[in-house]
Amino acid sequence: MFAKRSSTGSGRGHGQLAAALVLVSMLLGAQQGSSQMLQGVDAPPQDSSLQGLWSRGAYDQARQMALRHDDTASLLIRAQLAIYDGAHGQAQNFATAALASATSPAQQNEAEVFLARLERARGERDQAEQRLRRVLAQSSAAYGARVELGELLIERGRRREAEVILEGFQSSFNNALIKTSSDLTHLGRAMVLLGGFSDANYAFERAIRLDPTNTEAIVAQGELFLSKYNATDAEEAFEAALKINAHHPDALVALARLEMTTSNQFDKMHGYLDRAQRVARHHPPALLARAELAIYDGDCTSALASANTVLSKYPGHLGAKTIVAACHYLSDDLAAFEKTRAEVLALRPDYARLLTETARYGLLVHRYEEAVALYREALLLDEGDAEALLGLGIGLSRIGKEDEALDVLRLAFAADSYNVRAYNMLEFYEKVMPDFVFTEMERYQLRAHKSQYEAIEALVDPVVKASMVLFDKKYGFKPDDYLAVEIYHEPTSFAVRSVGLPNISPHGICFGKVVLSRSPSEGNFNWRQVIWHEMAHVYHIQLAGSRVPRWFTEGLAEYETNVKDEAWNRYYDREIAAVLFGGTLASVVDFNKGFTHAKSMQDVVVAYQLASLAIHYIAETHGFEAIVKILRAYRDRLDTTAAFEQVLGQTPQAFDQGFRVWLERRMMGFRRQLNPDMAQIGDVASLQEQVRLAPDDALGWAHLAVAHVRAGEKPAALKALETAVQKDKDDPTIRFLGAHVLLWTDRVRDAYTYGVAVLDAKRDGYDLRLLLGRAAIMAEDNMSAQVHLGAATELFPNGYEAWQLLVRVAQLQKDTALGERAARRVFELDQNDPVIARQATATALAAKDWPEAALAARRWIDIRPFDPQSHLALSQAKLGLGDLGGAEAAWAVLLRLDGRQRPDAYLKIIAQLREVGRDDDARRYADKGREAGVSGSRLDRALKAP
Numbered sequence: 001m002f003a004k005r006s007s008t009g010s011g012r013g014h015g016q017l018a019a020a021l022v023l024v025s026m027l028l029g030a031q032q033g034s035s036q037m038l039q040g041v042d043a044p045p046q047d048s049s050l051q052g053l054w055s056r057g058a059y060d061q062a063r064q065m066a067l068r069h070d071d072t073a074s075l076l077i078r079a080q081l082a083i084y085d086g087a088h089g090q091a092q093n094f095a096t097a098a099l100a101s102a103t104s105p106a107q108q109n110e111a112e113v114f115l116a117r118l119e120r121a122r123g124e125r126d127q128a129e130q131r132l133r134r135v136l137a138q139s140s141a142a143y144g145a146r147v148e149l150g151e152l153l154i155e156r157g158r159r160r161e162a163e164v165i166l167e168g169f170q171s172s173f174n175n176a177l178i179k180t181s182s183d184l185t186h187l188g189r190a191m192v193l194l195g196g197f198s199d200a201n202y203a204f205e206r207a208i209r210l211d212p213t214n215t216e217a218i219v220a221q222g223e224l225f226l227s228k229y230n231a232t233d234a235e236e237a238f239e240a241a242l243k244i245n246a247h248h249p250d251a252l253v254a255l256a257r258l259e260m261t262t263s264n265q266f267d268k269m270h271g272y273l274d275r276a277q278r279v280a281r282h283h284p285p286a287l288l289a290r291a292e293l294a295i296y297d298g299d300c301t302s303a304l305a306s307a308n309t310v311l312s313k314y315p316g317h318l319g320a321k322t323i324v325a326a327c328h329y330l331s332d333d334l335a336a337f338e339k340t341r342a343e344v345l346a347l348r349p350d351y352a353r354l355l356t357e358t359a360r361y362g363l364l365v366h367r368y369e370e371a372v373a374l375y376r377e378a379l380l381l382d383e384g385d386a387e388a389l390l391g392l393g394i395g396l397s398r399i400g401k402e403d404e405a406l407d408v409l410r411l412a413f414a415a416d417s418y419n420v421r422a423y424n425m426l427e428f429y430e431k432v433m434p435d436f437v438f439t440e441m442e443r444y445q446l447r448a449h450k451s452q453y454e455a456i457e458a459l460v461d462p463v464v465k466a467s468m469v470l471f472d473k474k475y476g477f478k479p480d481d482y483l484a485v486e487i488y489h490e491p492t493s494f495a496v497r498s499v500g501l502p503n504i505s506p507h508g509i510c511f512g513k514v515v516l517s518r519s520p521s522e523g524n525f526n527w528r529q530v531i532w533h534e535m536a537h538v539y540h541i542q543l544a545g546s547r548v549p550r551w552f553t554e555g556l557a558e559y560e561t562n563v564k565d566e567a568w569n570r571y572y573d574r575e576i577a578a579v580l581f582g583g584t585l586a587s588v589v590d591f592n593k594g595f596t597h598a599k600s601m602q603d604v605v606v607a608y609q610l611a612s613l614a615i616h617y618i619a620e621t622h623g624f625e626a627i628v629k630i631l632r633a634y635r636d637r638l639d640t641t642a643a644f645e646q647v648l649g650q651t652p653q654a655f656d657q658g659f660r661v662w663l664e665r666r667m668m669g670f671r672r673q674l675n676p677d678m679a680q681i682g683d684v685a686s687l688q689e690q691v692r693l694a695p696d697d698a699l700g701w702a703h704l705a706v707a708h709v710r711a712g713e714k715p716a717a718l719k720a721l722e723t724a725v726q727k728d729k730d731d732p733t734i735r736f737l738g739a740h741v742l743l744w745t746d747r748v749r750d751a752y753t754y755g756v757a758v759l760d761a762k763r764d765g766y767d768l769r770l771l772l773g774r775a776a777i778m779a780e781d782n783m784s785a786q787v788h789l790g791a792a793t794e795l796f797p798n799g800y801e802a803w804q805l806l807v808r809v810a811q812l813q814k815d816t817a818l819g820e821r822a823a824r825r826v827f828e829l830d831q832n833d834p835v836i837a838r839q840a841t842a843t844a845l846a847a848k849d850w851p852e853a854a855l856a857a858r859r860w861i862d863i864r865p866f867d868p869q870s871h872l873a874l875s876q877a878k879l880g881l882g883d884l885g886g887a888e889a890a891w892a893v894l895l896r897l898d899g900r901q902r903p904d905a906y907l908k909i910i911a912q913l914r915e916v917g918r919d920d921d922a923r924r925y926a927d928k929g930r931e932a933g934v935s936g937s938r939l940d941r942a943l944k945a946p
Contacts, residue, residue, distance in 0.1 A: 050074060055213060057245035059279055072098045072107040076114055083118075084249075086282035088313055092118055109135055109142045116145070120152060123316035128152055140168060141177060143186035150193055155318065157349040166190045181211035188220055195386075197418045200224055215241045219250050226254065229420040229501060231262050252276035253285040260292065266597040267683070269293060284310045284317060291323045295361050298549065298592045300327035316347050318354070326358045330365065332547075332637040345381070352378035352385040359391055366546045366553075368511050371395050386416035394425060394500060398511040400482040402429075421500030428496045436486075443468060447486040452521060452866075454896040456487050459520060459865050463528055467535040471560075475628055477543045482513055485531075489519045510537035512546060523864035526831045529561050529568045536560040543628070545635035551591035552640070555611025556627065559619070562612060567831050567859065571798040572609040574766055577670035578677035579610075580663050588614060588659065589640055589652045603679065617662050622648055673765035673795060674758065676733055678740075681706050684713070698728035702737040714745045732763040739771055748778045766796040773805055782812050793825075800829040827856065834864040841873045850880035861893075868894055868901060872908055879916045887912070891925075895932075903934040910942040919943075 047055070050073055053062040063081055066074040075098035082091035095118060099111035112135045119128035132149040135142045146168055153162035169190050172178050178187055184207035191200035204221035207214055222237030235258055241251040256272035259265055270293070276286045287306045294303035307323035314320065321344045328337035337358075344354050359374035375392035378385060389412035396405035406429050412422045437453040439446050441461060448456035464485055472478055488494035495504045498516055508517040508530040515534045520527035536557040540548050561568040579585045586593065591614070594607030618626055626647050633643035644650050650658070664671070681687075687704040694700060701724035708717035721741050724734050735758045742751035752775040758768055769792035776785035786809050792802035803825040810819030820843070827840040837860035844853035857874035864870055871894040878886035894905050906929035913922040926939040 050077060055215065055245060057247035057279075059247065070097070070101060072102045072111060075101065076111065079114060084280035084283065086313060088118065088121065105139060109139065109145055113142075113144045113148055116148060116152075120155075121314045121317075123314075125152065125156060125316070129156075136165075136168075141172065143169070143172070143178070143183045147186045147190045147193070150190060154193060155348055157347075157351070159350065163194060166194055181207045181214045181217065184210065185214060185217040185220065188217065188224075192220075192224060195416070197224065197228070197416070213244050215245050215248055215251065218244075219248065219254060222251075223254055226258055226261070228416075228418045229261070231258060234258055247275065247279045249276040249280045249283050250285065253283070253289055256286075256289050260289075260296075266293065271685075282309070282313060284314060284319065288319050288323060291320075295323070295326065295330070296364065296596045297590075298365075300330055303327055318344060318348060318351060321347075322354050322357050325354060326361045329358050330361060331639075350382045352382040352388050354378075355381070356385065356387045356391055359395075363395075365550070366512060366541045366548065368395060368398050368513070368546065370546065372399060384415055386412055386419060386422070389415055390419060390422050390425075390500075394421070397425075397429075397497075398514050400484060400513055405429075424496045424502065425500045428493065432493055432496075438484075444483040444485055447484060448519070449487075449489040452487070452489050452519060455866065455893065455898075456519070458893045458896045459527070460485065460487060460531060463531045464535060467532055471536065471539045474624065475539050475543055475631075477539060479538050479542050480513055483515075483538065484513065485515045485517070485535075487517050487519050489521060491518055491522070494518045508534040510534045510541065512538065512541040520864075521866045523834055523866065524832065526568070526862050527865065528862045529565070529831065532564055532568075533557045533561050540631060543635065544631045547634045547637065548631060549592055549634075549640060550595055551588075551607070551611040552615075552630070552634075554595070554608055555591075555613075555615040558608050558612035559615040562616070567828065570605060570609050570612075571800060571829055572606050573667060573798065574670060574673075574675055574796055575606045575677075575679070576610060576613065576663065577667040577673075578675050578679070580660070580667055581671060581675070582677045582680070584677065584680060585660065585663075587652055587656050588644075606679075613663065613666075614659060617659050618648070621658070621662070669795065670766075674732060674736055674763040674768055675765050676736065678706065678737075683707055684711050696727060698724045698731060698734055701727065702734045702741075705741045706737055709741050709744045717741050718745060718747075730761070732758045732761045735761070736763075736765075736768060739768075739775075743771060743775055748775050751775050752779065764791075764795070766792050766799055766802070769795060770799070770802055770805075773802065773809075777805065777809065777812075782809055785809050786813065786818070798829060800826065803829065827859070831859065832863060834860060834867075837863055838870075841870075841877075845873060845876060848880060850877050853877035854881065854886075865893070866897055868897060868905060868908075871897075872912070875909070876912055879912060879918075884918070884921065902932060903929070903938065906932070906934050907938060907942045910939070911945070914943075914945070 047053070050062060050065050050069075053059075053065060054077055059081065062077055066077040066081075068074075075094045079091040079094035079098065082088070082094060092115075095111060095114045099108065099115065102108040102111055112131055116128040116131045116135075119125070119131065129149065129152055132145045132152065135145040136149065140146075146165060150162040150166040153159070153165065169178070169187050173187065178184060184203050188200045188203035188207060191197070191203055201221065201224060204217050204224070207217035208221070211217075218237050218241040222234045222241070225231075225234035225237060235255070238251045238255045238258065241248050242255075245251070252272045252275050256269045256276075259269045259272070269289075273286050273289055276283060280286065287310050291303040291306035294300070294306065303323055304327050307320040307327075310317050310320035311324075321340060325337055325340040325344065328334075328340060341354060344351055355374045355378035359371040359378070362371045362374065372392060372395040375388050375395055378388035379392065382388065389408055393405050393409035393412050396402070396408060406426075409422065409426045409429060412419070413426050416422060435450055436447050437450050439453075439457070442465065444464060446457060446461065446464075448460075468479075486497070488497060492502045494516060495502050498504060498506075498509050507525045507527075508515065510516075515531075515538065517527065517530055517534060518525070534557070537553055540553040540556055544553075558570070591607075591611055594610060595604065598604040598607055615627065618630075629647045630643050633646055638646060641652050644652060644655055648655065681703045682690075684704070684707045687700060687707050691697060691700045691704055701720050705717045705720035705724060708714070708720055718741070721738050725738060728734055735754050739751045739754035739758070742748075742754055752772060755768055755772045755775065758764075769788045773785045773789035773792060776782070776788060786806070789802045789806045789809060792799055793806070796802070803822050806822035807819060807826060810816075810822055823836075823840065823843070827836050830836050837856055840856035841853055841860050844850075844856050854874060854877035857870060857877055860867070860870040861874060871890045875887040875890040875894075878884070878890060891905075891909050894909075895902055897905075906925060909925050910922045910929075913919070913925065922943060926943055929939050930936055
């Protein structure tokens with residue numbers, strides 16, 4: 001659906017140069033040329049020259065060689081290393097000496113450009129500009145100076161002057177003067193600055209073709225891909241650069257930034273930045289990437305520290321000042337924000353990025369309407385800024401201003417036709433959205449695809465209305481007059497409508513005034529719970545003035561689902577107990593990190609669980625009204641510390657202490673269990689370093705064995721486990737971890753032996769018994785499996801996995817009573833599996849246990865409502881209970897599911913009514929069927945059937 005879109009423009013301020021250069025490559029889609037070029041760089045030649053050492057990242061060797069010489073190249077290497085070390089004074093001295101020792105115009109130009117960069121870093125922009133202009137006056141072929149000057153002029157808000165300078169590449173290219181890989185890299189950078197993205201890509205491709213080890217070109221091309229949300233080609237480029245130079249700071253920082261856009265792997269991001277800073281500890285891109293990660297965590301103190309470190313060396317650094325401004329904005333210190341904004345705009349009057357980045361950070365904390373205002377202000381600075389246009393278009397679509405949003409999205413695409421999000425959003429609104437029905441309901445608007453609208457309205461409308469009636473009363477608040485609930489029939493449409501990209505994992509998203517959900521037709525999640533959860537967010541976000549922390553609103557929305565329906569609880573007690581008794585329970589002020597640092601969907605679910613437990617604790621100890629007061633405190637610009645002190649009369653530290661005691665009472669059953677927090681085990685590289693430094697650390701070796709297994713490295717896992725056991729064969733934790741490693745490597749009997757050894761050491765735990773049960777099943781020892789799994793359910797009665805395995809054991813043992821008991825517990829514990837719900841329904845109907853059948857059928861409908869059998873099962877149960885109204889409510893939804901199945905639905909309704917002796921009602925539905933166009937003969941046969 002979302003393929004390359006034609007456009008008459010390919011970037012701002014670039015049309016004339018594009019025609020002159022006649023460059024032909026396309027940015028999006030498969031990059032045939034670059035892919036071919038990057039395949040040949042796996043084994044770069046081991047050039048032992050100074051430049052060779054530098055190019056492949058042998059920085060220590062390059063430093064030693066450079067120290068032995070005073071030629072221009074050696075002095076510039078020393079200058080660059082000094083910058084990496086933060087020693088700008090030394091860098092200035094080395095670069096000045098390099099200029100003095102230059103023996104050719106090319107060397108002189110290189111030294112002059114280096115000195116200009118230092119002057120620019122110190123904020124001496126006039127001097128830098130004068131120096132670069134002198135270089136260009138002496139040689140129009142000084143392409144490095146030309147692109148540096150263009151970039152400097154843009155930074156100073158003089159774009160038109162910059163365009164004149166950069167368009168100087170035109171005659172050089174047309175006269176075939178740009179020949180080297182280095183010069184083509186300069187050309188690519190110039191085209192990026194001009195907005196000529198296709199031309200830039202072409203230039204980088206040619207540069208790499210001429211020199212496959214040109215990491216500057218490879219990284220620049222990757223950054224171009226990343227800026228257009230083309231993560232696949234971006235990653236390929238950065239990895240290719242690291243094959244040449246494994247320590248390339250910019251490639252490592254770029255990979256960290258790529259991870260920010262594609263994953264939640266904070267450890268991985270910090271790992272890339274650690275590697276970059278081992279080479280260049282004062283590298284501004286690395287420091288600012290760390291600042292951005294800190295903002296994601298809600299930690300502006302750390303973000304400001306990183307930004308100020310940059311500013312101490314680069315006093316006018318716009319990126320660092322943007323971080324400072326954004327943190328002032330997020331802290332609601334508007335006076336400081338305006339002061340920093342004035343400082344930035346004094347340096348560059350058209351710097352729209354200051355406001356687009358601030359808006360982007362604001363979106364992380366639900367400030368959707370304020371973000372729209374910031375994007376509008378950004379466009380006042382630069383009316384053609386593509387990111388501001390895109391942000392404004394998407395932002396308007398999230399606050400109910402879709403007509404204006406579409407107009408702005410068209411402008412965004414015209415400004416940058418290679419931006420994947422702009423393209424996707426425009427395609428969605430122009431080609432997909434026309435097939436949706438948008439209806440004004442009571443107090444909200446409902447949107448769904450025309451093929452599903454009737455059914456969606458019948459299903460969703462009662463849930464939305466019920467939530468608003470309840471939440472109006474609980475929160476003493478009514479949301480804004482505009483509210484939209486939109487249900488998307490396919491995951492791609494839902495994802496693009498949400499964020500402009502086709503792959504995201506949530507089932508629902510709330511933007512304060514707009515609730516989006518995937519359609520119940522997917523049949524693999526509890527849609528009723530999702531709608532209830534997202535409607536709760538509407539109240540939290542609006543009541544808090546779009547200032548509620550993520551952990552609080554997610555925890556509160558989970559709380560609302562918990563108290564609405566007990567079946568909607570999550571049972572991650574042992575994971576919570578692992579962090580609680582393992583000493584890694586976070587402070588309440590750090591709960592957001594549970595979401596931002598989650599490494600897996602399970603980590604995310606645990607973050608939700610912990611946040612919801614904190615809300616339960618507040619409700620139990622201070623009453624629900626305290627929660628409402630905290631929301632209002634957030635609206636009044638108080639942070640969590642101040643809000644808790646005002647409403648609860650507690651510091652976060654006191655809250656943490658009370659919450660811990662409350663959790664310990666709740667999790668008491670796990671206190672004495674062997675329950676290592678395996679989620680905290682690091683990756684292979686970090687653990688290899690750990691055991692290298694502490695080779696006698698038996699537990700470290702066991703952790704390494706687990707990490708190897710997770711990485712798919714079974715032989716290495718077994719070897720690490722062997723070392724761990726040699727160093728401490730009696731430690732129960734090592735045996736426990738070893739049992740897991742052995743089971744994962746298909747050594748089933750050995751795994752069982754290791755597990756029993758833990759029991760012999762007088763240690764026990766749910767996870768241990770679960771492992772022993774699994775191993776026993778695999779060894780076809782069903783009696784032992786039943787013993788261990790039964791023990792597991794006693795240790796943790798809500799342990800879903802143990803009950804699920806007991807269902808299997810019961811089948812193998814032909815133990816009907818055990819099977820029924822285990823199946824019942826599985827049904828109670830799993831709210832998202834339609835097979836379990838269907839089986840529970842069938843069992844209850846067969847037993848004519850009508851209340852249980854109605855409960856199970858309702859669960860089935862909550863997961864798979866587009867299955868007609870789920871509604872017929874509910875109506876059968878209702879009829880069994882003598883509840884004709886309940887049965888008719890089920891039929892009302894059934895008849896709206898799919899017009900093609902409606903005739904069969906009428907016939908089945910008639911059959912159900914006749915089965916319970918309601919012949920008059922059967923005739924009434926036969927009449928309705930005739931009115932609906934069902935064949936009269938078929939209806940008559942149904943009425944007469946025995």
